[in-house]
Amino acid sequence: MTHDRRIENSAEHHEVSELLPWYVNETLAERDRQRVDAHVGVCASCREDLAAQRRICQAIDAQPAVDYMPVASLKKLQARLDAQAESGGSLAPPKEQAANRLPWRGWMAASIAAMAVAVALLAADRWAQVEARRTQPNYRTVTSSAPRPQGEVIRAVFSPTITLVELQTILDEAQLRIVSGPTEAGVYSLASNSTLTVRASLALLRQHSTVRFAEGTSPEPASGNSP
Amino acid sequence: MLVPAKNSPKERDSALLVAISTGDRRALEELYLSYHRRLARFLSRFTSRYENVEEIINDTFMVVWQSAKDFRNASQVSTWIIGIAYRTALKSFRRQKNHTGALSLDDYPEQTVDPTGDTEVSDWLKHGLSRLPVEQRLTLELAYHMGHSLEEIAAITDCPVGTVKARMFHAREKLRQYLPTLSGAPSDLSARIG
DSSP states (O other): OOHHHHHHHSHHHHHHHHHHHHHHTTOSOHHHHHHHHHHHTTOHHHHHHHHHHHHHHHHHHHSOOOOOOHHHHHHHHHHHHHHHHHHHTOOSOHHHHHHHHHHHHHHHHHHHHHHHHHHHHHHHHHHHHHHHHHHSOSOOOTTSOOOOOTTEEEEEEEOTTOOHHHHHHHHHHTTEEEEEOOOTTOEEEEEESSSOOHHHHHHHHHTSTTEEEEEESSOOOOOTTOO | OOOOTTSOHHHHHHHHHHHHHTTOHHHHHHHHHHHHHHHHHHHTTTOSOHHHHHHHHHHHHHHHHHHGGGOOSSSOHHHHHHHHHHHHHHHHHHHOTTOGGGOOGGGSTTOOOOOOTTOOHHHHHHHHHHTSOHHHHHHHIIIIISOOOHHHHHHHHTSOHHHHHHHHHHHHHHHHHHOHHHHSOOTTHHHHHO
């Protein structure tokens, strides 16, 4: 085996060969740099490889950079951050946003629950109507009045754009529940959920712009001060 | 966020990251603009499509925005950011199976190319690099263009130093097969490059 062949088969040769790229970019620690210097001095193969790596490094470095448009890209990032801030309700970085997302998730859960309640109420109402039709004659005389759902104290019409969540919030506030409706005309029959007077419930309903109409279905009991 | 001009780039980056961790959007924008060019060049090794490069850069800075608080100075800010970009790009690359750079040199074992005639060296090298597996191509870029040390590349790519050495070794060997003049015999090429 020749001297050169012995060098190329040595562990030192393989280890130094692996370090050559970082010798080329001048980031090796001083001890490793000296090690490469010493080996390259006696190894023709590594000298050739070193020269080749310098050419490749030079060629890669000389490749023209593509000039992108940082400001246009930044605007897109800003739009994403704005959207995130709006949905999370905060401009703060993620950990704070994660905390802020929790109430939002709670609100979502409440919305879903409210929708489920509304759907259940409507289904129950539909079932009640079917039952009523089954047990009552399917005609009405000119002198008879339309049957009133049990417990109905208020009839109301809401804006067609109202969401189920908004509707449920208004009903909760006025302590009312849906017992029937909406009819084809959009009329809901509402029953009281508490001892709150009908007048008070009506006042609470009427303060919302999404309540188009709200009236009691029976005369208010006479006041104690009335003669 | 205004960082005094006398600060070194490393100090400036650290100061900006601290500001970002408190929710400072202007600091994020400043850091973004200072990194955009080098990240765009680095990511162009993944894909030549501008919209992909832009998307990866913006995904990277969304992570920077979200994770600035978790940065613990275990590495340089630049290493951290480039590491995020590297991992984001790899995920994107793996999602896009029809990527133009997905072919490896092993698919063309018999082919070699030399710069002859009017072929420009940079085009020829770009073509050769595009035949390398993406990890090897990026290791070359990180070392030879961005000037990162072995340890920094290990941190950026989140793998052991031995793996980085192996990737570089295989990249060199494949370039030697594919670009024999550039990788081996000097001939008149060094003069053309120089």
